[in-house]
Amino acid sequence: MAVTILIVCGDKTAITAYAGLFNKKEYSVFSAQSGRQALAQAKARRFDAIVVDVSGSRINCKNVCHRIKSETSAPMLAITAPNAKLDAALAFAAVVPKPVSGKKLAARVKAAIENKPPRLFKIGALALDLEKRKLTRGSKTFSLTPKEFVLLRFFVSKAGQIVTRKTLMKEIWETEYLGDTRTLDVHIRWLREKIEDKPSEPARLQTVRGQGYRFTI
Numbered sequence: 001m002a003v004t005i006l007i008v009c010g011d012k013t014a015i016t017a018y019a020g021l022f023n024k025k026e027y028s029v030f031s032a033q034s035g036r037q038a039l040a041q042a043k044a045r046r047f048d049a050i051v052v053d054v055s056g057s058r059i060n061c062k063n064v065c066h067r068i069k070s071e072t073s074a075p076m077l078a079i080t081a082p083n084a085k086l087d088a089a090l091a092f093a094a095v096v097p098k099p100v101s102g103k104k105l106a107a108r109v110k111a112a113i114e115n116k117p118p119r120l121f122k123i124g125a126l127a128l129d130l131e132k133r134k135l136t137r138g139s140k141t142f143s144l145t146p147k148e149f150v151l152l153r154f155f156v157s158k159a160g161q162i163v164t165r166k167t168l169m170k171e172i173w174e175t176e177y178l179g180d181t182r183t184l185d186v187h188i189r190w191l192r193e194k195i196e197d198k199p200s201e202p203a204r205l206q207t208v209r210g211q212g213y214r215f216t217i
Contacts, residue, residue, distance in 0.1 A: 006031070051078075054084070073117075080097050081097070126204075164212035168213075
């Protein structure tokens, strides 16, 4: 069965060049030239890997990557300019600096797929289905909204650390405006209703007064 790949790049010529690097007998390549197209593709089919060219400025990489990750657990690879620095929060499975050869890119894609974490991710007493966005706590299973899913994954990546409200608004909602954080309060409440045995007395997602929140596994 062919490996299914999505290439996200704002340059049509570059997409054609990248697609040509993959053996058509082994790979089935799809493409997207915008964040909207990439998200639609991620929702429409299951990909084994997603390759994003972050070297240009035609696509809001941070926004696109976060939104795609809320739809799929496929490993995401970045094609970058030489010596480029990436936001660690994007957690790419691999980084491929230009110039890109077919052999190098195919090898990185293959390795990322082979090293892909299991679909079911254990978080202490919780189990998170990365593909279906479902959370299991005891005998109960909950469906997570895309924003709840991204929020939980972010907290898990920062487990044990204090995460400020400012950081959450910037990383999850992509704004530094703190004049109205009611949407954050609502999502924290919704998330606690799903991950906590007693939401009114949270043990996993605790409020650190005057600082933010701490997620404990």
